[in-house]
Amino acid sequence: MSHHDANRLDRHAYIDSVIHRLDPRAKVVATFVFIMTVVSYPKYAVAPLIPFVFFPMIMAIMGFVPMGLLLRRLLIASPFIVFIGIFNPLLDRMPMFHIGGLALSGGWMSFISILLRGFLCVGSAIVLIATTSMPKIAEALGELRAPRALVVQLMLLYRYLFILLEEASRMSRARALRAGAGKARIGVATGMISTLLLRTVDRSDSVWQAMQARGFDGQLRAPRRMKWKMKDTMFLLIVIAGSLALRIFPVTRLIGERFFP
Amino acid sequence: MSGAIVEARGLSYTYPDGTVALEEVSFSVAPGEAVALVGPSGAGKSTLLHCLIWLLQPQKGEVLIAGRQVSKKTLKDVRAQVGLIFQNPDDQLFMPTLYDDVAFGPLNRGIEGEELDKRVRKAIADRGLAGMEDKFPGHLSGGQKRLASLAAVLVLEPAVLLLDEPSTNLDPKSRRQLIRQLDALDSARIIASHDLEMALDLCARAILLDRGRLVAEGDPAKLLADAALMEARGLEVPHSLQPHRHQHVPRSHRDG
Numbered sequence: 001m002s003h004h005d006a007n008r009l010d011r012h013a014y015i016d017s018v019i020h021r022l023d024p025r026a027k028v029v030a031t032f033v034f035i036m037t038v039v040s041y042p043k044y045a046v047a048p049l050i051p052f053v054f055f056p057m058i059m060a061i062m063g064f065v066p067m068g069l070l071l072r073r074l075l076i077a078s079p080f081i082v083f084i085g086i087f088n089p090l091l092d093r094m095p096m097f098h099i100g101g102l103a104l105s106g107g108w109m110s111f112i113s114i115l116l117r118g119f120l121c122v123g124s125a126i127v128l129i130a131t132t133s134m135p136k137i138a139e140a141l142g143e144l145r146a147p148r149a150l151v152v153q154l155m156l157l158y159r160y161l162f163i164l165l166e167e168a169s170r171m172s173r174a175r176a177l178r179a180g181a182g183k184a185r186i187g188v189a190t191g192m193i194s195t196l197l198l199r200t201v202d203r204s205d206s207v208w209q210a211m212q213a214r215g216f217d218g219q220l221r222a223p224r225r226m227k228w229k230m231k232d233t234m235f236l237l238i239v240i241a242g243s244l245a246l247r248i249f250p251v252t253r254l255i256g257e258r259f260f261p
Numbered sequence: 262m263s264g265a266i267v268e269a270r271g272l273s274y275t276y277p278d279g280t281v282a283l284e285e286v287s288f289s290v291a292p293g294e295a296v297a298l299v300g301p302s303g304a305g306k307s308t309l310l311h312c313l314i315w316l317l318q319p320q321k322g323e324v325l326i327a328g329r330q331v332s333k334k335t336l337k338d339v340r341a342q343v344g345l346i347f348q349n350p351d352d353q354l355f356m357p358t359l360y361d362d363v364a365f366g367p368l369n370r371g372i373e374g375e376e377l378d379k380r381v382r383k384a385i386a387d388r389g390l391a392g393m394e395d396k397f398p399g400h401l402s403g404g405q406k407r408l409a410s411l412a413a414v415l416v417l418e419p420a421v422l423l424l425d426e427p428s429t430n431l432d433p434k435s436r437r438q439l440i441r442q443l444d445a446l447d448s449a450r451i452i453a454s455h456d457l458e459m460a461l462d463l464c465a466r467a468i469l470l471d472r473g474r475l476v477a478e479g480d481p482a483k484l485l486a487d488a489a490l491m492e493a494r495g496l497e498v499p500h501s502l503q504p505h506r507h508q509h510v511p512r513s514h515r516d517g
Contacts, residue, residue, distance in 0.1 A: 014397055133397075135357030159355050162399070166351075206352035209316045213345045214413070215337065215369030222356075223364045223377060 008069055009126075010162075013133030019063035024132050024140035026232035030239040031128045035121045037243040044096065044109045047252040049116045055239065056123040063131035073126045074119055081118030085111040134158040139222045152220045163203045167196055265289035265325070266449045267313065267421055272322035274305075274312050274473075282308040283319070284473045290449050292420065297460035297481055298453040300470035301495040306453035307348065309470065310423045313451075314343050327420060341370060344414030344448075348425040350406035354398035359385065359409055362398050366417045384416035385409075388442065404435025411442065422448045428456040457485055457499040469494065 013020075019027075034055055041048060060070055092107035128137065138155040142148070171192055179188075245251075267290040274283040282305045290296050298306045311317040313324050315331055324331040326339045347353045356362035363381045372380065385394060388408040393401070398409055407427065414422065427443070428436045440462050443450060454460055460467055460481055467481035471494045477484055485491065486502040 010397070011400065014395075014400075133357055135361070139357075203352065206347060206349065207355055209311070210345075210347055210353040211355065211365075213314060213316060213340060213343075214366035214417070215340060216365075217369065221365075221368035222361055223368065223373075223381075 008066075009073070009130050010133065012065060012069070012130045013136070015064065017063045017131070019059055019131045022131075022235055023226055023228050023232040024136040025143055025226060025228070026236045027128055027132050028137060028140045028144065030236055031124050033240050033243055034124050037247050038117050038120050040247065041113070041117075043113060044106060046109060046113050046116060047256075048246070048250065049113065049120065051246055051251055052120050052243075055242070056120065056127045059124070059127045059131065063127065065127055065130045070123065070126055070130075074123055077118070077122045081115055081122070084118065085114035088114070138220075140226070142220070142222070143226060148219060152218070155220055159207060160200070160204055163207070164196070164200050167199045167203065171196055171199075264291065266292045266294075266327055267451065268325040269309075269313065270323050270325075272309065272312055272319045272324065274308055274317055274319045282473050283312065285322070286470070286473070286475050287322075288468055288475060288478065290421070290451060292449055293447055294466065295443075295450040295452065295464040297457075297464035297467040298451055298470060299455075299457060299460060299467055299485070299496070302455075303472075304470040304494075305473040306470055307425050308473075310345060310425055310451065310453055313423060314340055314345060316345075341417065342419055343421045343423060344417060344419035346410055346414055346422070346424045346427055348429060350403075350410040351399070353410040353413065354406060357397060358395050359390065359398050359401070359412075360394040362409065363413045363416050366413060370417065380416050384412040387415070388412040389438070402435075403430050404432065404438065407431060407435065407439060408442070411439075415446070415448075419448055422446065422450045424450065424452045424454070426454055426456075427452065428454065428459050457481075457496070458501060461485065461499060461501060471495075 034052070038049065038052055059065075060067070088111040089105060089107035092110065093105045095103040096106045096109050097104040132140075135155060135158065138151050138158070141154070142151045175188070175192065269289070270287050272283050272286045273281075275281050286305070286309060288296075298309065300306055308317060312319045313326075313331075315324075315336055326342055329335050329339060331339050354362050356365055360381055363384050364377060367377050367380055382391075382394070385391060388411055390405060390408055390412065393405070398406065401409055411427075424443070427439060431439060436456075436459070440459055443452075444463055450463070452460065452463060464481050467479065467484045468475060469477040469484060469490070476494065477487075477490060482502065485499055488498050491498050
């Protein structure tokens with residue numbers, strides 16, 4: 001993730017839209033329900049997962065999340081998702097599905113299912129961050145009685161991530177000015193990474209001192225300003241009902257039978 | 262000094278790598294007084310500010326804030342009376358919105374509800390930042406960040422304000438605005454700075470540090486005008502105190 005991308009995603013969380021105006025707690029619970037529903041499908045499920053694409057898509061469109069940014073972030077996560085299922089086609093070779101003369105094995109089906117689930121879960125999480133902001137998510141988790149240690153860790157991780165990215169960006173500029181824009185040699189890159197770590201630790205120390213100087217005692221307190229409105233209840237009900245309906249009723253099969261008898 | 266709001270007695274601090282940052286530094290500050298802490302880079306100015314509220318615990322000496330000795334037992338109460346403005350405002354602003362950042366200190370002191378809201382909005386408005394409450398502090402300009410960090414500390418109404426290079430990276434207008442704001446405060450102020458003109462504008466007393474030692478103390482107009490003393494410490498007499506001020510002539514227009 002580049003500093004520029006992180007900043008863009010972060011800045012986007014502070015714009016105004018219908019989705020941005022929803023209570024962060026509603027968005028956190030809705031995303032959680034969505035992810036739980038998606039991962040609850042059997043391992044070979046592919047077609048039933050397709051309608052779930054609409055949730056992150058609609059949220060992204062209504063929240064004005066730039067598609068390029070969303071796709072770039074998904075691309076960053078893709079190696080991890082691919083790695084989880086990459087060996088399935090080798091381990092499970094039993095034919096399960098036929099398209100014309102081509103037989104798809106169970107391994108390929110489960111691999112595609114993992115890819116789809118991974119992109120749906122990561123995509124919905126990215127849209128949540130882009131329309132809510134990480135600090136508000138942490139605050140919502142606190143309000144939802146998530147473990148305090150988790151909330152503080154999340155908040156500090158977010159803050160320190162930006163420190164790390166800022167330092168990395170400065171160092172990279174300084175290197176490029178003196179060594180051209182080409183890639184750094186391994187020896188130089190290793191030295192830069194260790195310097196980056198030391199500089200980040202120094203800056204993290206300063207942030208920690210600033211927090212201590214203002215009475216921080218390990219508990220992150222935020223002013224209680226979240227107000228639950230009727231639209232939040234409606235939004236949550238629609239997401240829960242939609243997710244359950246898709247999970248219970250075989251929508252894609254019914255559509256298939258209706259149009260391709 | 263009796264009735265001092267800050268009293269440092271024989272403070273010494275050595276960093277874990279063996280660098281001696283402070284050696285037997287003693288001074289006191291009266292309530293409402295503004296004191297400039299000047300000296301070359303590495304003189305120990307920032308370390309001294311951090312030692313006063315035990316962000317760095319001095320190995321020798323003691324600090325008294327409003328007559329109470331700073332110790333592990335009294336640290337929470339002492340820090341409630343002292344506000345520290347860091348050199349880099351980005352280090353100080355860590356919450357998602359300006360409002361949340363200014364509210365961070367009062368919430369940690371148990372202030373909530375309407376009282377919190379009133380205090381936070383006033384602190385923000387007093388610094389000229391009204392209307393920016395919901396902005397992410399990281400997106401403010403340099404001058405606004407400095408004022409925001411000031412708001413985040415002044416909301417606690419500290420009796421003592423410690424400022425570490427407050428005018429660094431400010432444009433002339435923001436610097437002037439900051440000086441006006443600092444001048445209007447009732448708190449005692451200890452201002453560590455290389456900006457000697459600002460020290461002259463704001464402070465009734467200056468303390469000169471060099472290599473961790475307090476080497477001189479007195480009226481800034483006299484102390485900072487002492488060319489021999491200043492040059493020996495790697496400093497320059499501020500422009501406004503130089504006796505023969507000529508109109509600036511660019512090098513390219515000078516004879517020879």
